[in-house]
Amino acid sequence: MHDFLYKNDTLYCENVAVPTVAEAVGTPFYLYSGATLTRHFAAFDRAFADIPHITCFAAKSCANIAILRLFASLGGGADIVSGGELFRARTAGVDPQKIVYSGVGKTADEIRAALESGILMLNVESEQELAQIQEVAAGLGLKAPVSFRVNPDVDPKTHAYISTGLAKNKFGIPIGDALRVYLAASKLPNITIKGVSCHIGSQLTLVSPFVESLAKVKRFIAQLAEEGIVISHLDLGGGLGIRYNAEEPPDPAEYARAIKQELGGLACTLILEPGRVLVGNAGALITKVLYTKEGLKKFIIVDAGMNDLARPSLYDAFHLIQAVERPDREQTVADVVGPICETGDFLARERMMPNVTANDLLAVMSAGAYGFSMSSNYNSRPRVAEVLVHQNDFHIIRARETNESLIQGESIPDFLKKQSV
Ligand code: LLP
Numbered sequence: 014m015h016d017f018l019y020k021n022d023t024l025y026c027e028n029v030a031v032p033t034v035a036e037a038v039g040t041p042f043y044l045y046s047g048a049t050l051t052r053h054f055a056a057f058d059r060a061f062a063d064i065p066h067i068t069c070f071a072a073k074s075c076a077n078i079a080i081l082r083l084f085a086s087l088g089g090g091a092d093i094v095s096g097g098e099l100f101r102a103r104t105a106g107v108d109p110q111k112i113v114y115s116g117v118g119k120t121a122d123e124i125r126a127a128l129e130s131g132i133l134m135l136n137v138e139s140e141q142e143l144a145q146i147q148e149v150a151a152g153l154g155l156k157a158p159v160s161f162r163v164n165p166d167v168d169p170k171t172h173a174y175i176s177t178g179l180a181k182n183k184f185g186i187p188i189g190d191a192l193r194v195y196l197a198a199s200k201l202p203n204i205t206i207k208g209v210s211c212h213i214g215s216q217l218t219l220v221s222p223f224v225e226s227l228a229k230v231k232r233f234i235a236q237l238a239e240e241g242i243v244i245s246h247l248d249l250g251g252g253l254g255i256r257y258n259a260e261e262p263p264d265p266a267e268y269a270r271a272i273k274q275e276l277g278g279l280a281c282t283l284i285l286e287p288g289r290v291l292v293g294n295a296g297a298l299i300t301k302v303l304y305t306k307e308g309l310k311k312f313i314i315v316d317a318g319m320n321d322l323a324r325p326s327l328y329d330a331f332h333l334i335q336a337v338e339r340p341d342r343e344q345t346v347a348d349v350v351g352p353i354c355e356t357g358d359f360l361a362r363e364r365m366m367p368n369v370t371a372n373d374l375l376a377v378m379s380a381g382a383y384g385f386s387m388s389s390n391y392n393s394r395p396r397v398a399e400v401l402v403h404q405n406d407f408h409i410i411r412a413r414e415t416n417e418s419l420i421q422g423e424s425i426p427d428f429l430k431k432q433s434v
Contacts, residue, residue, distance in 0.1 A: 014256070015294040016046040016402075017376065024337045024376055026402045031299055031337045034400055034407050035374055040301040041317035042398040042413070043385045045075075047083065049295035054087045057287055060269030064276070064283060067111050067133075071251045071288030072098045074382040077399055079410035080292065081105035090133070092251065092286035096123040103130060113248060113284055115162065115212065117142075117183055124149045124157075133284075134158040136210040136248060138185055140194055143204070150203035160208035160248055161195065163188045163233060165226040169214030169252065172328050178213025178226060185211070188233055195242055206242060208281070209234060212250025215289060218262040220271040223249070227275045234279065247276075248284035255293040257379050258331045265290065289382035296381020298322050298397075299337065300360075302373045303352070311347035313366060315375060318351025319358040320391040322377060322384050326357045334361050337374035342367040349375070353392050385411075393419050 016027045024031045026046050034044060058068045069090040072081060076098060081091060082105040090111025091102040102112055112132040117139065119127075124146055127135060137143050137159050150157035164185030167178045177184040186194055191209075198204050213226050227249065234244060249272065254262035263271070265287075276283070300317035324330035334349055336342060345368055349361040360377055369375065388396050395414030400407050 015049045017297055017378065019340060022339050022341075024335065024340070026297070026407075028405045029402050029407050031376065032374060035299055035301070035337075037407075038398045038400060038409060039413065040299055040374065041315075041321055042299050042400055043296055043380065044299055044407075045080065045292070045296045045381055045399070045401045045410075047401055047403040050080065050083055050292060051087065053291045053295060054084055054089060057265040057285070057291060058088065060265045061273070061283060061285065064273060065281075066283040066285060069111060069113050069284055069286050070291060071286045072102060073386060074288030075292040075296070075384070076101050076386050077410050078105040079401055079408070081107055083401075084291070085111075092288075096120070096126050099123070099126055099130060099132070109133070113160075113210070113286070115210070115250075115286070119145075121145055121149055125153065128153055128155060128157055132158075134160050134207045134246065134248075136160050136162045138162050140186075140197070143194070143198055143201070147201045147203050156203050156205045158205050158207045159198065160206070160210045160244070160246060161186055161191060161198070162210045162212065163191045163230060165211060165213065165229040167213050167222050167226040167229070169217050169222045170219060171214045171216050171254070174328060175215040176213070177215075178211070178222070188229060191233060192236055192240065195237055196240060199242055206244065208244045208246030208248055208284070209237075210248030210250065210284070212248075212286065213252060215252050216254040217252045218254040218260050220263045220268055223252070223268065224271050224275050227272060231275070231277075231279065245281050246284055247279065247281045248286065251286040251288050251290075253287055253290040255289055255379065255382075257293075258333065293382035294379050296379075296384060298377040298380040298384055300375050300377060302369050302371055302375060304371055305347075305369070311345055313347050313349045313369060313375075315349060315351060315360065317360065317377070317397070318353040318392070318394065319355065320353060320389045320394050321351070321397055322360060322380055323387045323389075324380075324383060325360050327387075332360065332380060333378040334364065334366065335376045335378060336367040336369050337376050340367060342369070344368065352394075390414075390419060395419060
């Protein structure tokens with residue numbers, strides 16, 4: 014599952030001892046295993062090897078250019094959702110013909126940048142967005158490759174905040190309205206219809222919602238064909254879940270089997286947009302215990318907070334937390350909390366935790382997906398370093414921010430400078 018393992022009571026990432034990295038880069042930091050990333054990508058991609066497909070890594074889950082480059086070097090592309098992610102993917106060297114662009118709120122500038130880059134397709138989420146794309150493409154004198162994200166109204170049975178395929182969610186075009194939109198698009202001079210896309214949610218632990226939505230999308234593709242609209246690409250989004258605690262998600266092979274069976278012989282290139290399943294268990298957040306405090310409850314106060322890893326506060330998400338050294342100590346129930354001035358700032362609550370003391374290191378596991386990428390500077394905390402392990406070495410792939418980075422772009426206007434303090 015991953016390459017974080019104990020040797021002689023010390024946590025290693027592959028052949029690198031975690032305390033050695035902590036010594037070199039300070040804490041907190043995100044630590045990724047190159048071997049796990051590579052193995053996860055290969056397992057996923059291989060599961061679809063017998064049909065035409067492109068594995069477009071969902072950049073939002075872990076957008077570091079080194080990670081994007083690693084997947085690109087294995088033949089992967091990118092699923093992007095902003096001009097910033099487009100910039101990252103291009104900088105990392107991702108082939109534009111393997112980039113798909115999703116999201117409900119693309120601006121005209123973002124659309125222009127994507128079209129100028131020659132990406133594979135824009136996944137359009139509304140009729141107004143289509144009109145915007147037509148206008149930008151006409152201005153550039155080219156034809157915009159598009160697919161429409163249809164909303165199949167399928168319950169992904171996951172956390173409400175990360176469920177996207179229900180009719181009440183903001184995403185996509187209701188599948189019942191989609192035919193009309195495709196017909197309208199087919200008449201626009203600067204639009205080329207490439208495909209259909211669909212993404213129903215994240216951290217899915219069952220294959221049935223994927224199959225159910227694919228069945229609906231397939232029926233829709235048949236309807237399109239009857240109208241003479243033949244598509245070359247079918248984008249099934251991402252969403253395959255991982256094990257954080259006791260979940261038992263299908264593995265990529267099982268997921269692929271179910272999808273391929275439902276696809277039948279549909280003649281088009283499949284686009285997949287996995288994020289979490291590739292990077293989630295490949296990364297850990299390493300943090301140091303600052304203090305412990307015991308009263309009515311026990312608190313372990315660490316140097317990483319909700320600004321560094323938002324998932325526990327935001328989704329009440331579970332992340333296993335382990336002592337980096339001597340993991341088999343006695344245990345006590347405690348809350349693991351950060352330095353942020355909010356009660357919602359916790360990494361774990363009421364958890365059996367090893368009896369750690371100040372300066373001990375903790376590893377917050379399964380933090381590779383939506384960990385660093387959702388981190389912020391809240392409480393004016395510089396964002397942490399990211400480190401990638403490759404064989405026996407480790408590489409800093411993002412330097413820790415400094416106090417100067419915190420105020421970059423800020424200035425005190427002259428009228429205030431004149432006022433004494
Ligand atoms: N494609 C689209 C259009 C998406 O919106 C997403 C995720 C993905 C692909 C990748 O999904 P994945 O394979 O990673 O499940 N911050 C939340 C997750 C938000 C997911 C948003 N969309 C979390 O930390 O759980």
